[in-house]
Amino acid sequence: MFKMKKIAYYVVAMLFLSSCDDELDITNPNQETTATYWTTEAQAFAGVTAVYNALTTDGTYQRTFPSFTDSRGDDMYGDSPAVYLELGGQFTLPTNAGETQWIWRDHYMVIFRANQVIQNVGNLGTDVLSEEAKQRIIGQAYFLRGLAYYNLAITYKQVPVITTPPADQNDYYPATATEEVLWNQVFSDLRDAEQRLPINYDAVVGPDRGQKGRATKGAAAGLLGKAYLYRKMYTEAEAQFAKFFTGPLQGVYSLVPNYRDNFTSTNENNAESLFEVQFSATGGSVGNWTGEPTANWRQFNALPVAYGMQGKAWSDFQPTQWIFNEYRQERTVDNQVDPRLPATILYYNQAEGNTTAYGVAWPDNIREQIYIRKYTMEGQGVPFETPETGGNNYRVLRFADILLMYAETLNELNRTAEAYPYIQQVRSRAKLPDLATVKPNLSKEQMRDQIAHERALEFAIEGQRIQDIIRWGWLYDPAKLAMLKEHDDDFNTWTPGNEYLPIPQSELDNNANLLPNSANK
Template sequence: MNKIKYSLLLLLVMMGCNDRLDLTNPNSQTTGTFWQTESQAIAGCDAIYNSMIIDGSYMRMTPALSDARGDDMSGDSPWVDYVQVSNFTIPTTSAPVQWVWGAWYQLIWRANQVLENVPGITMDEDLKKRILGQAYFLRGLAYFNLANTYKVVPIITSTPKSSTDYYPASATEEEIWAQIFSDFQNAKDRLPVSYGNVSGADMGQIGRATKGAATGMLGKAYLYRKQWQNAADQFNLLINGPELNIYSLVSNYRDNFTASNENNSESLFEVQFAGPNEVGGSVPNWGGDPSSSWKQVSGQACTYAADGYGWSDFLPTTWIYNEYKQEKTKDGKTDPRLLATIASYEPDDNSTTVYGNPWPYATNKIYPRKYTNDGLGVANEYDLNSGINYRVLRYADILLMYAEALNELGQTAAAYPYIQQVRDRVNLPDLVASKPNLAQVQMRDQIAHERALEFASEGQRINDIIRWGWLYDADKLAMLKTHDPDFNTWTAGNEYLPIPQTELDVNKNLLPNPAN
């Protein structure tokens, strides 16, 4: 199967302010000469995906700055920004905070160009529909990440037509989430279930957004805004619907976080990274102007890898480590997600090595393993050649979100089987037998526990903590402080990253957010 190879095309918006300066460079494409053909429409679409493999987005900073704020991970870096993000004291002048903002607005800018220009191109109409669906999906995903990271941001749905368009105003939360719902719905209406049977240049390509991905993200967006019935309706289509019930859990949990079983049956959407032997390149794809010499690698493995094998910028918390030990499997073993997520010294579970070498640390030291190449025949991560795809949405998430929606709708008993599917994968006991007849509030806590174990160090925990309101519940906040001492320095509003100071300085219509 073909993976989509992300185009390194840089799409430029040319805004001349003096006719005498409007010179044409025959070696450069402009919007006036570019959007003419079907192949250019495809290249424009591929360029949107390219924004997801730079440092500010999924290449490194979006996962890192999300994980850092959860109670499952903590900053352990000489780079002070990581530590300050982790303890909620990051200043508005932080470079990584700016990179995240810039990456997602770059993606939005590229998506807007596709949505404006592709409808006018004479080309295969079904292919055009798919291209527009992908642009809507990726723009919706960008706004989903921006809303969860910064809370309130400007909504930009068109390219600038005059200098006044360079200074968009901040939107309200309600307006931002309405845009997210709209983009994912528009994507869902246009995207295919798969690309296996389409006719066109994208036929058989793996990694492009699908109808299932749009349905799942639409449901997730509804869930985040507590629209429980709307969320449940979308998840039900993926679990029980006649068209989209094509997903299933893979048997080996760790297959979701290595390069050996990518784009598997559990994956609704993942970002396609590749080692240099797959696509070539000699320069890491940190960002800036795309170049043919770029690699298409992930920086997450090196960022998370243990001391001596990578930068070790983050550590799992002792709390999440102990949480995996709370319940034994049916055959009396440790939850297998522990060693898929955390590198720890576990002689009882035949785990006494790191990157294939004898354990060199104190026996109580723990490091991240998820999304690293630990145990996969890689000597270390310093060469920045990790090709591990980043899984944005997994079927396990659909199951647990459906259970959560059902519980919030008062159908607590109906939530059990969807939770149990996730537990069965790792051979945990039947929840109906071990914890029968949970009340709604008790089930909320159980789902929070299940999500912590299933999605540790996947950038989800801080979003869950925020949307559940735990930081503004005295008892829950006290609990978080026992999980992770970083929460001792949290102050109201700083669960979000601040709007970058450089943006506030140049845009008089941009408002500070609660973290500024």
């Protein structure tokens, strides 16, 4: 498995080097520089590994980015003594909050490293690296940069677009790009990635042969379709998603039979996964909160301790009662509860056999509470003596999302009847009855609401809900906003523009070319 625990640490250190005044330029003979590093095949492969490594930090997928995305939806809310964890979900996060800075910092770390790979590996000759390997490495860098810009766009709305390593100090203060420029960069990067990447690494020639977890053609194609859908480019999105059903990606992905296998440390990189971030519960003794890794660095997922049950973890966040109730709207074909409910939420219910938590009897004093189960390692025999125990990979994009996004795209293109079978694949895995039978002949508007319901159940606590709410325009629809307020009290403090996180105040203070966004109030 492609875990990247033992990456070339000197590569990452080199990637952080930047120019200083001439009088301070002192060469360390024991440390690589950009001028001497990019010369071998091994260095090219290690360089792209360092880009993946930046996805495992606090501001990317280790903790803060997923949790602050989840908490802004109506499926989860902050419940922590750390006040900013609540304010993020209440759309009132101050501009000087560390969390908004961490997300910004670590996503630009991904971009900075990807830019170096794209430029320097691109300059290597075929005497050093085969053309096939070169394109594969550069394709991965394009995908990871496109993913980083996608995350920045949905989090901050407008940010600087940087596509080359800084040449000198004049490049240290990039200006804010327009939304159009930013999204066009996302599209361009993902198109370039899709063109260059293999379907899998089973037969490639190089040290990455057979490795799981690397970006693939399917990952790039799917994320590009998701980006088009976010921008309401339905024709372009339909063409992307169609590749998974009638094109070159047909049959490559499928739903795994057990929904919960998508959120445990077993069965990772499975048939449903288009892309996931690789974490490990074993390794060094130093937490990978951010920055340069050392020989003792450990790539653990911190969501188990952030999301875990009171008394077993920090329980900084909890699921809303609304999403709990939403799962109970419909029974399975064998008259059982939707299996996604106990996979997503930890709750006490003797009639349903839910009487233990983390391997012991459910505590009497909190039996009325509900907690997050998805991504928490509960039920996997993992102790919580220390917080750094999460080896669970974070699933960024699943085939279930492709199915429901394709259905949504078809509906928006007035092909509503064609959407049913793609939705039903997701429902059938949950053993729900045939939608075409229980709700036949839905109108376009009715199907929109149905898809919203299906997506809420399939992707609760996966960083999806606030993205959907924003792109559907619900916050600016009085009826939908009233509904969101009923789902989650946090929406009572939402004000226009604050659906995004604010640009970090420290960045605004240090860069006169950077503009505030709608949340900087």
